[in-house]
Amino acid sequence: SQQGEEDPQALSIQEGENATMNCSYKTSINNLQWYRQNSGRGLVHLILIRSNEREKHSGRLRVTLDTSKKSSSLLITASRAADTASYFCATDVSGGSEKLVFGKGTKLTVNP
Amino acid sequence: DARVTQTPRDKVTEMGQEVTMRCQPILGHNTVFWYRQTMKQGLELLAYFRNRAPLDDSGMPKDRFSAEMPDATLATLKIQPSEPRDSAVYFCASALFGGTYEQYFGPGTRLTVT
Numbered sequence: 001s002q003q004g005e006e007d008p009q010a011l012s013i014q015e016g017e018n019a020t021m022n023c024s025y026k027t028s029i030n031n032l033q034w035y036r037q038n039s040g041r042g043l044v045h046l047i048l049i050r051s052n053e054r055e056k057h058s059g060r061l062r063v064t065l066d067t068s069k070k071s072s073s074l075l076i077t078a079s080r081a082a083d084t085a086s087y088f089c090a091t092d093v094s095g096g097s098e099k100l101v102f103g104k105g106t107k108l109t110v111n112p
Numbered sequence: 113d114a115r116v117t118q119t120p121r122d123k124v125t126e127m128g129q130e131v132t133m134r135c136q137p138i139l140g141h142n143t144v145f146w147y148r149q150t151m152k153q154g155l156e157l158l159a160y161f162r163n164r165a166p167l168d169d170s171g172m173p174k175d176r177f178s179a180e181m182p183d184a185t186l187a188t189l190k191i192q193p194s195e196p197r198d199s200a201v202y203f204c205a206s207a208l209f210g211g212t213y214e215q216y217f218g219p220g221t222r223l224t225v226t
Binding site: 031033035041042043044045048088092098099100101102103104105 | 143154155157203205207209212213215217218
């Protein structure tokens, strides 16, 4: 069963705007990761946030984690057409961080 | 530029035929994963290996699927016999256990069973 659930399922914005995607999960985690998938390609790791961290930045990406609410958000600032892709959150399964469970993703479209 | 490779990229086959997908993980990675992606189910973990030993294949239909690592540079996923419901994109990913937990995905094999 899906551990992470992304929201919204689809998001369409204009270039230059910010995009926010949310992820909710069900059980305790050690870390949460975000991946991007361009159409017809494999997933690419974007960022990992550990359960004892609340916020993390990487370039135009900002990830937050609220373990009390079992939720995370991914913010992409100043979006570009090249950011058009599906974004997935992935959580580790208790007992071993190498095994991940992925949500169904948010499909982001950035219009030029 | 180290990357995971998968062959074939596309495979169309008839129901009942055997299908073998191959994956070359990144050199030095000791953990290999097989995933299946469909619109309906999303990305599902089928099986994974560490140091070539299977750790978990609970996501895999045992009667028709098998996964092996004949050596550290090759992982295989075999379906015999294939069925139309097996149509999906199959991804291989590798990682370094004890490292950053980041998984590196291959480009996938798009399987169509008619």
